[in-house]
Amino acid sequence: MSSDVTHSPNNEHGTELEQASSSEVFTNPGLPPHVHRFGDDDAKAARRSERQVASLFVLSMIATVLFVVFYFAVGDDDLITLPLIGPMKALHFALGVTLAVSLLGIGFGAVHWAKTIMSDEEVVEERHELRSSDEARAGAVDVLAEGAEVSQINRRPLIKYTLGGALGLFAIPLGVQLVGGLGPLPGNDLSTTLWDTKLPNGKPRRLMRDPEGTAIRLSDVSMGSAFHVLPEGIDDTEHPLNQKVKASVLLVKLEESLIRSARQKEWGIGGVVAYSKICTHVGCPVGLYEQQTHHLLCPCHQSTFDMTNDCEVIFGPAKRPLPQLKIAVDDDGYLIATQGFQEPVGPSFWERS
Numbered sequence: 001m002s003s004d005v006t007h008s009p010n011n012e013h014g015t016e017l018e019q020a021s022s023s024e025v026f027t028n029p030g031l032p033p034h035v036h037r038f039g040d041d042d043a044k045a046a047r048r049s050e051r052q053v054a055s056l057f058v059l060s061m062i063a064t065v066l067f068v069v070f071y072f073a074v075g076d077d078d079l080i081t082l083p084l085i086g087p088m089k090a091l092h093f094a095l096g097v098t099l100a101v102s103l104l105g106i107g108f109g110a111v112h113w114a115k116t117i118m119s120d121e122e123v124v125e126e127r128h129e130l131r132s133s134d135e136a137r138a139g140a141v142d143v144l145a146e147g148a149e150v151s152q153i154n155r156r157p158l159i160k161y162t163l164g165g166a167l168g169l170f171a172i173p174l175g176v177q178l179v180g181g182l183g184p185l186p187g188n189d190l191s192t193t194l195w196d197t198k199l200p201n202g203k204p205r206r207l208m209r210d211p212e213g214t215a216i217r218l219s220d221v222s223m224g225s226a227f228h229v230l231p232e233g234i235d236d237t238e239h240p241l242n243q244k245v246k247a248s249v250l251l252v253k254l255e256e257s258l259i260r261s262a263r264q265k266e267w268g269i270g271g272v273v274a275y276s277k278i279c280t281h282v283g284c285p286v287g288l289y290e291q292q293t294h295h296l297l298c299p300c301h302q303s304t305f306d307m308t309n310d311c312e313v314i315f316g317p318a319k320r321p322l323p324q325l326k327i328a329v330d331d332d333g334y335l336i337a338t339q340g341f342q343e344p345v346g347p348s349f350w351e352r353s
């Protein structure tokens with residue numbers, strides 16, 4: 001073999017290797033002899049494999065049907081306890097297991113089909129130009145037809161129909177999840193928060209530090225400080241997370257002279273103002289308070305609210321200001337909410353006129 005590569009002095013090792021390899025002669029060992037499987041020569045064995053493949057597809061179909069049944073039959077609050085894992089939602093367990101069996105049934109069936117029934121003879125495909133000739137293209141169609149013949153799908157209607165059934169039924173869980181898994185329709189849940197109600201003893205709710213859960217005195221709020229706040233008396237038995245999320249508030253003290261809105265001044269006390277922390281874009285917590293500019297930043301999509309101007313949006317995708325919580329001081333000097341938010345909190349566009 002000739003070479004037109006120019007070798008540099010420090011490339012001698014490479015040159016030796018090239019000479020050695022060019023002097024060796026390799027013979028094409030060819031393909032190993034084809035070893036026949038049981039099913040290749042024995043019609044009974046092939047038939048047995050066919051039934052095994054079909055059984056796996058049927059198993060997939062059963063699991064798919066059970067998935068749909070469990071989706072509607074198992075309650076969302078039902079719990080089961082599993083060894084090593086502990087308690088978990090029965091619905092999640094049932095859907096996970098049936099979906100897994102449904103997928104595995106199709107997968108194992110297809111693999112078993114390929115390994116026991118489809119032809120496993122190796123063939124050599126010579127390289128050719130990128131664009132095939134017209135004859136080769138026409139030949140590709142023949143190859144596909146031959147593939148169908150080799151897979152025996154036309155001669156094995158049991159496999160054909162069970163595979164079709166398994167794949168067809170498998171689309172059902174996706175449809176059920178798409179339609180039913182979107183959650184409940186939005187109601188008016190964001191129009192009411194715990195701040196709308198009083199404590200069981202009839203007193204207004206105090207503003208409590210989050211997460212410490214301690215009440216805040218007006219004197220605790222120094223200029224420029226910010227408190228993450230939750231309402232007093234969160235009921236830990238009834239969706240406490242929902243209550244917390246909807247009612248979370250940011251409390252800030254501003255120079256009174258900076259506040260531009262008369263209502264904002266009136267609903268605060270001595271420059272201390274409280275605003276919902278739930279972004280009016282898509283509901284992330286707006287917790288980044290910039291002391292110098294008095295801007296509140298939402299970390300999700302950078303919506304920015306101006307605290308000196310009723311938390312109006314000055315940047316970003318949010319379209320509405322954050323709702324303000326009207327606050328006062330009780331007889332013991334602690335901050336309380338005198339009424340709930342006057343607008344729905346968060347991205348509640350469907351609740352606003």
Ligand code: FES
Pocket residue numbers: 279280281282283284298299300301302303316317318
């Ligand atoms: S959720 Fe706040 S900007 Fe998108």
